[in-house]
Amino acid sequence: MPSEFSGKHVTVAGLGVSGVPAAKVLHGLGAHVTVVNDGADERARTQAAELEALGVTVRLGDGAASDSGSAAGLPEGTELIVTAPGWKPTKPLFTAAEQAGVPVWGDVELAWRLRGHGGRKAAPWLAVTGTNGKTTTVQMLASILAAAGLRTAAVGNIGVSLLDAVTGDTEYDVLAVELSSYQLHWAPSLRAHSAVVLNLAADHLDWHGSMEAYAADKGRVYEGNQVACVYNAADRATEDLVRAADVEEGCRAVGFTLGTPGPSQLGVVEGLLVDRAFVEDRHKNAQELAEVSDVNPPAPHNIANALAAAALARAYGVPAAAVRDGVRAFTPDAHRIAHVADVDGVAYVDDSKATNTHAAEASLAAYEPVVWIAGGLAKGATFDELVAGAAKRLRGAVLIGADRALIREALARHAPEVPVVDLDRTDTGAMPQAVREARRLAEPGDTVLLAPACASMDMFTNYNKRGDAFAEAVRELGA
Known part of the structure; x- marks a missing residue:
């Protein structure tokens, strides 16, 4: 049976984890697909060869995929562009598309429109976005949904293609969907069952152009919500996004808080996660969901993640017992406030995933002293607010990476009494030295915390490699 894409000329912008599945799906639906990609490295050439074997046209390193070269235009006959989420809206390709009246979708938009294709069940989406905590929350949510006996998967920005989820052989009851601001920017028709913006802090402003534009793209996740718009009661900006959203009639605003919840909120009471939103007579009643100790690890920001996941699950009708069982069954990914070892009475914790100041702030708040x-690549961040807030809990600091001077200067302004070791090196061998220096500064009962507040690419391939180097250095201490 012909699809709406049969015979349509579609340009896919970018290869990688989203572009390749998009090109394959569109080709399988009968579209004439041309892929343009900035890079022409070995990985890109391998992916190109795979697609070309199917009959897809691939152009590598072409001007149409360049930020420069104002002459860049659309491949001939283009009727639709499907872009990788990381491509900036300022690309000449998109300027040409706008001038020609050609729509631009992301892979998430394509996946949304293909729900139910071929007679498959169109599973509803429970969507999660925010500056930090997205992956953990989506994985917790999937664990809760599975504990309720539902066929589900954690998909989206988490690395599992939404296109694969909606076009594959497995039929799901409901999907736990992680969405980045990039993905939301290119997903104009997305309408989730329920959604949450976990938090908002300055990030990716080089892509979005301003904090206002970044927040607006995050807020797209609430558009058209059917049952619940979940927000962070401690972050007024998330509630403002709910207020601005155009939702379906009857959709409710549901907050989560680390304090005692009010009506239409989930929160914490005497060591328990409780629900005062999805209960009868929420003004008088509350439902126990789980114990704080069920959350792994029970750091404040992780408890907030659990409450957000629970709110989305409850919005879908999941019983309280499944929330408890799902939270208990959840194990966080590596490099997210992961306890590595205790050495001489000092705990060593790897939160290499804390690649911005907002994430590092949450991590630092979980430990004392x-x-x-x-340190690492600051990506334009400033550190005064982070250091001022953490100063009282710092025993010392060890700085590494290209932009460590920015953190050193903030420490001098806001925590001048804190001992600082500034390692003037950006090679991977700096990590073992950093761990040894941290050991020298630490006292029994302290925590040595890798929470860089920076990206890793000045020294390591990614934050995983940085965390691995930290863990290996810690293991060497105890050897």
């Missing part, structure tokens, strides 16, 4: 290992 702390010897802080920080």
Whole structure:
């Protein structure tokens, strides 16, 4: 049976984890697909060869995929562009598309429109976005949904293609969907069952152009919500996004808080996660969901993640017992406030995933006293607010990476009494030295915390490699 894409000329912008599945799906639906990609490295050439074997046209390193070269235009006959989420809206390709009246979708938009294709069940989406905590929350949510006996998967920005989820052989009851601001920018028709913006802090402003534009793209996740718009009661900006959203009649605003919840909120009471939103007579009643100790690890920001996941699950009708069982069954990914070892009475914790100041702030708030290992690529961030808030819990700091001077200067302004070791090196061998220096500063009962507040690419391939180097250095201490 012909699809709406049969015979349509579609340009896919970018290869990688989203572009390749998009090109394959569109080709399988009968579209004439041309892929343009900035890079022409070995990985791109391998992916190109795979697609060309199917009959897809691939152009590598072409001007149409360049930020420069104002002459860049659309491949001939283009009727639709499907872009990788990371491509900036300022690309000449998109300027040409706008001038020609050609729509631009992301892979998420394509996946949304293909729900139910071929007679498959169109599973509803429970969507999660925010500056930090997205992956953990989506994985917790999937664990809760599975505990309720539902066929589900954690998909989206988490690395599992939404296109694969909606076009594959497995039929799901409901999907736990992680969405980045990039993906939301290119998904104009997405309408989730329920959604949450976990938090908002300055990030990716080079892509979005301003904090206002970044927040607006995050807020797209609430558009058209059917049952619940979940927000962070401690972050007024998330509630403002709910107020601005155009939702379906009857959709409710549901907050989560680390304090005692009010009506239409989930929160914490005497060591328990409780629900005062999805209960009868929420003004008088509350439902126990789980114990705080069921959350792994029970750091404040992780408890908030659990409450957000629970709110989305409850919005879908999941019983309280499944929330408890799902939270208990959840194990966080590596490099997210992961306890590595105790050495001589000092705990060593790997939160290499804390690649911005907002994430590092949450990590530092979970421990006291702390010897802080920080630094890397700042991505335009400033550190005064982070350091001022953490100063009282710092035993010392060890700084590494290209932009460590920015953190050193903030420490001098806001925590001048804190001992600082500034390692003037950006090679991978700096990590073992940093761990040894942190050990020297630490006292029994302290936590040595890798929460860099920076990206890793000045020294390591990614934050995983940085965390691995930290863990290996810690293991060498105890050897």
